[in-house]
Amino acid sequence: MKTNMALIAAAFAAMAANAELPQAELAMVRDYGVKKLVSIGKSAPKALRLTKSEAEAMHSAWMAERKAMGYAERRPFKYGHAFMKWAAMFRDSHPDYLGLTPYGTRGIMPEGWPKRFLHQSKLCVSNPAVVDQIISDWQRKGAKEYLCVCENDGMMGFCRCERCRALDADLPGETFTLHKTDRYLDFWNRVCARAVKVRPDVKVVAYAYSAYRFPPRKARVEHPDALMLGYVPSIFDDAKADIAGWRKAGLKRFFVRPNFLCNKGVLPRGLERFIYDNYRQMREAGSIGTDHDLYGDGDPATAFEVYVALRQAVDANVTFEAIERDWCARFGAAAKTVKAYHARVRERCAARWPGLLAELKGKYGDFLDDSHFSAYIYRLHTKEDLRGDLELLESSGAATGSDPNAAKRFADLKTNVRHQMMTWCIEAGDASQGRAELEAFRAANRDALGPFLGFWYRRFPDPGDKEMMRSIEKLPPGITTAFGADRFERSAKAAQ
Numbered sequence: 001m002k003t004n005m006a007l008i009a010a011a012f013a014a015m016a017a018n019a020e021l022p023q024a025e026l027a028m029v030r031d032y033g034v035k036k037l038v039s040i041g042k043s044a045p046k047a048l049r050l051t052k053s054e055a056e057a058m059h060s061a062w063m064a065e066r067k068a069m070g071y072a073e074r075r076p077f078k079y080g081h082a083f084m085k086w087a088a089m090f091r092d093s094h095p096d097y098l099g100l101t102p103y104g105t106r107g108i109m110p111e112g113w114p115k116r117f118l119h120q121s122k123l124c125v126s127n128p129a130v131v132d133q134i135i136s137d138w139q140r141k142g143a144k145e146y147l148c149v150c151e152n153d154g155m156m157g158f159c160r161c162e163r164c165r166a167l168d169a170d171l172p173g174e175t176f177t178l179h180k181t182d183r184y185l186d187f188w189n190r191v192c193a194r195a196v197k198v199r200p201d202v203k204v205v206a207y208a209y210s211a212y213r214f215p216p217r218k219a220r221v222e223h224p225d226a227l228m229l230g231y232v233p234s235i236f237d238d239a240k241a242d243i244a245g246w247r248k249a250g251l252k253r254f255f256v257r258p259n260f261l262c263n264k265g266v267l268p269r270g271l272e273r274f275i276y277d278n279y280r281q282m283r284e285a286g287s288i289g290t291d292h293d294l295y296g297d298g299d300p301a302t303a304f305e306v307y308v309a310l311r312q313a314v315d316a317n318v319t320f321e322a323i324e325r326d327w328c329a330r331f332g333a334a335a336k337t338v339k340a341y342h343a344r345v346r347e348r349c350a351a352r353w354p355g356l357l358a359e360l361k362g363k364y365g366d367f368l369d370d371s372h373f374s375a376y377i378y379r380l381h382t383k384e385d386l387r388g389d390l391e392l393l394e395s396s397g398a399a400t401g402s403d404p405n406a407a408k409r410f411a412d413l414k415t416n417v418r419h420q421m422m423t424w425c426i427e428a429g430d431a432s433q434g435r436a437e438l439e440a441f442r443a444a445n446r447d448a449l450g451p452f453l454g455f456w457y458r459r460f461p462d463p464g465d466k467e468m469m470r471s472i473e474k475l476p477p478g479i480t481t482a483f484g485a486d487r488f489e490r491s492a493k494a495a496q
């Protein structure tokens with residue numbers, strides 16, 4: 001029998017789980033701009049590329065739909081990768097500001113490395129002159145309330161100098177890029193210490209991202225009222241435990257900036273419930289809101305997931321069941337079938353994700369970036385699964401009611417599941433279906449398949465398309481393959 005205390009604790013836990021969340025201060029689901037829609041198309045065959053006017057029409061349709069849902073961005077302060085121009089600005093005058101690469105250069109510009117990666121250079125965070133420069137730049141611009149020190153994007157270029165290494169808390173044998181949190185927290189502490197002297201109400205905004213997202217091992221948050229952390233969890237991080245770890249180290253304020261929706265593939269991932277739960281979990285842990293990055297509203301593989309994120313941005317307390325009901329209602333009389341379809345996909349993905357992840361971790365080390373999963377999503381499905389999906393959808397016949405939009409959505413969903421089956425064969429190396437058949441299907445169904453197939457062609461270029469191959473060849477190494485950054489670090493190590 002439970003004790004009174006246990007019963008009371010259980011009652012409180014139940015109350016907490018059902019508690020109304022205040023509406024988020026920060027609510028964002030980004031969108032892929034027109035320019036990017038056109039440029040990603042350049043990696044796809046001509047027949048699939050969007051013209052500028054097609055991209056504009058598509059983008060404004062997305063925005064109209066968001067508005068109709070009641071979505072409006074809420075971002076009370078600005079942030080983002082803060083030092084993208086530093087490598088270009090300081091390479092000659094202050095190379096000491098930039099991270100020491102394994103090649104012995106400052107900034108990520110070893111011989112032959114494409115210039116387009118220059119903006120991903122990291123800082124030499126142990127250098128006191130870096131903090132001087134940040135503070136004087138901030139003061140020159142009026143010492144505003146929010147001071148953004150989010151490190152640049154990408155996994156390459158973390159400083160390997162002795163002083164930065166001394167700030168790390170690596171475990172023996174750990175890969176260099178696994179745990180860089182302590183050096184960054186030390187850096188943010190020093191920025192905070194200087195900034196609060198200038199302006200006591202300052203908020204120093206920093207991403208806890210990629211190699212520095214896990215809780216610190218030895219450093220502590222020394223200015224909890226000044227630090228605003230933008231936590232970027234990966235899909236299968238234990239976000240709740242990580243935030244608890246950060247809290248233990250003194251963290252007070254944070255928001256969540258996931259890349260969960262940065263998908264570059266065709267096969268479904270069944271992550272809608274996960275995205276819903278993560279949002280609630282993080283809000284209950286004290287986040288001021290979530291800012292989702294994504295590649296686009298028009299990606300059929302993530303459309304339901306994006307819808308979940310948008311609905312939670314509009315209303316923090318919306319239930320998953322309400323979101324699911326409304327999503328499925330968009331398919332008219334086929335709503336029940338669509339609900340069963342998503343449940344079926346979600347169930348099998350949930351069962352296979354842990355095994356796949358364990359395998360990838362064994363192969364690539366412990367770090368995983370969400371966009372890198374795209375190359376492996378086909379492993380969550382068998383051909384029989386996908387055939388079963390299609391049979392289920394087709395069992396509903398043409399019963400889509402009189403709403404032409406609903407009928408089109410349902411027809412498009414079936415087209416996409418057919419497309420998934422064909423794409424699966426290419427990705428899984430199943431020779432029963434040829435590449436030419438897939439290309440012809442895509443050209444004939446481009447409207448239903450969405451504008452993001454360019455990402456797919458970066459991984460699976462068609463050797464027959466000369467023009468496309470030329471454009472692929474121009475892409476730097478590391479972009480065309482999954483886990484590219486990791487490879488960079490490895491080849492850099494080999495070059496040592």
Ligand SMILES: [Zn+2]
Nearest residue numbers: 124159161164
């Ligand atoms: Zn350094």
